[in-house]
Amino acid sequence: MPKTCLVTGGAGFIGCAISPLLAKHFDRIVAVDNMHPQIHATFERPAALHEKVELIVGDVSQHETWETLLPNMKPDVVIHLAAETGTGQSLTEGSRHANVNVVGTTQMLDAFVRHNAIPKRVVLTSSRAVYGEGAWQDAKGQISYPGQRSRAQLEAKQWDFPGLTCLPFEATRTEPRPTSIYGSTKYAQEMILKAWALSFDVEIGLLRLQNVYGPGQSLSNPYTGIVSLFAQLAKAGKVIPLYEDGEIIRDFVFIEDVANAIFRITTGTIPSSEAYDIGCGSGTTIRQLAEIIASIYEAPMPIVNGAYRNGDVRAAAADISRTHTDLGWMPEWDVRRGVMTLCNWIDRQL
Numbered sequence: 001m002p003k004t005c006l007v008t009g010g011a012g013f014i015g016c017a018i019s020p021l022l023a024k025h026f027d028r029i030v031a032v033d034n035m036h037p038q039i040h041a042t043f044e045r046p047a048a049l050h051e052k053v054e055l056i057v058g059d060v061s062q063h064e065t066w067e068t069l070l071p072n073m074k075p076d077v078v079i080h081l082a083a084e085t086g087t088g089q090s091l092t093e094g095s096r097h098a099n100v101n102v103v104g105t106t107q108m109l110d111a112f113v114r115h116n117a118i119p120k121r122v123v124l125t126s127s128r129a130v131y132g133e134g135a136w137q138d139a140k141g142q143i144s145y146p147g148q149r150s151r152a153q154l155e156a157k158q159w160d161f162p163g164l165t166c167l168p169f170e171a172t173r174t175e176p177r178p179t180s181i182y183g184s185t186k187y188a189q190e191m192i193l194k195a196w197a198l199s200f201d202v203e204i205g206l207l208r209l210q211n212v213y214g215p216g217q218s219l220s221n222p223y224t225g226i227v228s229l230f231a232q233l234a235k236a237g238k239v240i241p242l243y244e245d246g247e248i249i250r251d252f253v254f255i256e257d258v259a260n261a262i263f264r265i266t267t268g269t270i271p272s273s274e275a276y277d278i279g280c281g282s283g284t285t286i287r288q289l290a291e292i293i294a295s296i297y298e299a300p301m302p303i304v305n306g307a308y309r310n311g312d313v314r315a316a317a318a319d320i321s322r323t324h325t326d327l328g329w330m331p332e333w334d335v336r337r338g339v340m341t342l343c344n345w346i347d348r349q350l
């Protein structure tokens, strides 16, 4: 039986990266993407999108998109990537995020039922943003959820939660407590998909991605991609400014590792409908990241500018042990090698 895969948001950073893997496995691959101007500055089909992928320009939140698409295809598997992704931006443009991420998901699911095109499996790329600040531990081993840092705390430069250490995020252990509208919409996507999939006997694969970076990332989108942002500043010989005290922690996971994880959950056995955490499995401070990048370009050393962004979390890193055991996936790229590869790619673009 020929196999068809539908990828929403398939012309984006992650969509392009998974396209060569999907091309080897599926007979037909259709990407539906509205070619969002924030990501696709020239509105052209990305060169990195595998030639086998049929690209249909359409907005997932629009009823008409599905009315045009589904009479011509019945997907076996759906990879749902389409989303508004700017965390900071979601604070002031929350309706747009809710419309694309939440209504876009329900429009898609309604359409599958309406057109009798219910897939066997749906994969969702959720986000570490669903955890918010996650769980922290005190010296006695007591675990608590300190929640979101208030504006007053941030203005007073109280960046940390005194006496507490952040624990790595793991979906079966860490409760979701999003601190951004973006994170809330990603969590809503998970919940909607779970409820729907159980009712229609559809397998679901949920991945919570940490900070993905690497070649192919949009260089024109000012709202996402701290690694490419830092690289472009350093390449221009500028000082990289560090928010807060420079000790914000992130788990930077290379695009090739993420593509492999998505491919595994798309094509392999899914032992659990609980989300799987996808990261490199350790935290890097933004100071460490900026220093690596500054040294690659021989740019001035980064400086702390004390600025902050509302809704940003202090620390985020994944515990990937369950993902490794269940999916047999392990990241292969460390941050230094990944950043070097990204910088080489940027040098060829700009």
Ligand SMILES: NC(=O)c1ccc[n+]([C@@H]2O[C@H](COP(=O)([O-])OP(=O)(O)OC[C@H]3O[C@@H](n4cnc5c(N)ncnc54)[C@H](O)[C@@H]3O)[C@@H](O)[C@H]2O)c1
Binding pocket: 008, 009, 010, 011, 012, 013, 014, 015, 032, 033, 034, 035, 036, 039, 040, 058, 059, 060, 061, 080, 081, 082, 083, 084, 085, 100, 104, 125, 126, 127, 128, 186, 208, 209, 210, 211, 212, 213, 218
């Ligand atoms: N890149 C990361 O660090 C990261 C981290 C966690 C989760 N994710 C998730 O992974 C998914 C893909 O992210 P990405 O990094 O490839 O982002 P991206 O912005 O590069 O790609 C998203 C794609 O979706 C398209 N799109 C946006 N709105 C749409 C709409 N209304 N209808 C159809 N298409 C639309 C865009 O044109 C773009 O091509 C998203 O769901 C995101 O939430 C990404």
